[in-house]
Amino acid sequence: MEENVQKQVSMPRIGEKAPEFKAVTTQGDINFPADYKGSWVILFSHPADFTPVCTSEFMTFASMEDKFAEANCKLVGLSVDGLYSHIAWLRTIKEKIEYKGMKNVEVKFPLIEDITMEVAKKYGMIQPGESNTKAVRAVFFIDPHGVIRTIIYYPLSLGRNFDELYRALIALKTADEFSVATPADWRPGDDVIISPAGSCGTAQSRMDGKEEGLECKDWFFCTKKLDKDQVLKKVLKK
Numbered sequence: 001m002e003e004n005v006q007k008q009v010s011m012p013r014i015g016e017k018a019p020e021f022k023a024v025t026t027q028g029d030i031n032f033p034a035d036y037k038g039s040w041v042i043l044f045s046h047p048a049d050f051t052p053v054c055t056s057e058f059m060t061f062a063s064m065e066d067k068f069a070e071a072n073c074k075l076v077g078l079s080v081d082g083l084y085s086h087i088a089w090l091r092t093i094k095e096k097i098e099y100k101g102m103k104n105v106e107v108k109f110p111l112i113e114d115i116t117m118e119v120a121k122k123y124g125m126i127q128p129g130e131s132n133t134k135a136v137r138a139v140f141f142i143d144p145h146g147v148i149r150t151i152i153y154y155p156l157s158l159g160r161n162f163d164e165l166y167r168a169l170i171a172l173k174t175a176d177e178f179s180v181a182t183p184a185d186w187r188p189g190d191d192v193i194i195s196p197a198g199s200c201g202t203a204q205s206r207m208d209g210k211e212e213g214l215e216c217k218d219w220f221f222c223t224k225k226l227d228k229d230q231v232l233k234k235v236l237k238k
């Protein structure tokens with residue numbers, strides 16, 4: 001495969017180091033992910049400036065920025081538009097757009113200009129079946145060591161659920177801090193899942209109720225309580 005074709009189809013994967021790049025943004029130049037070492041970061045793309053779904057998303061994300069910051073997570077946006085378009089769009093959002101009770105919203109996180117699509121292609125944000133000229137709505141959760149931990153892609157027409165992005169961040173951090181997994185629709189305060197029994201002996205002792213604090217539905221499916229305050233104390237500001 002020719003090198004430029006390979007670049008076009010490059011899709012980073014969970015567990016890999018986030019591809020490196022330098023970029024111009026609405027908050028100055030960045031060196032990614034080096035500048036974010038020690039923090040979680042959500043790198044996300046949107047199709048185009050001055051479009052309604054993207055506007056609703058930016059207002060929502062900007063309104064939640066402090067909440068993400070409390071969880072030691074920074075936000076970085078990207079579209080394949082130029083810097084002046086980004087600046088003009090963000091100014092319009094602040095000055096003119098009112099949506100769902102949000103108004104006068106200032107987007108303080110960096111928005112990358114990527115006219116060459118270099119970054120978008122590195123991150124598999126250009127998906128030609130959807131569009132050759134616009135990035136899809138990609139979301140990369142990158143941990144403080146620069147490792148990609150979760151990837152979510154949405155098509156152009158579907159605005160993201162930002163409560164879910166926050167929930168996913170808290171769940172990822174909880175899994176790291178407490179060495180557990182989180183079941184469907186988990187939220188802080190819900191029971192968590194402990195790793196499956198790795199031996200017949202452990203399976204038996206769990207079924208015999210010998211491991212304190214566990215509730216086993218079967219030998220492979222055991223949960224335990226994890227207090228909400230304990231979770232939030234650990235995962236916020238860390």
Ligand code: BEZ
Nearest residue numbers: 047051052053054156157
């Ligand atoms: C929007 O953000 O409204 C949008 C962008 C690209 C295609 C369709 C909708």
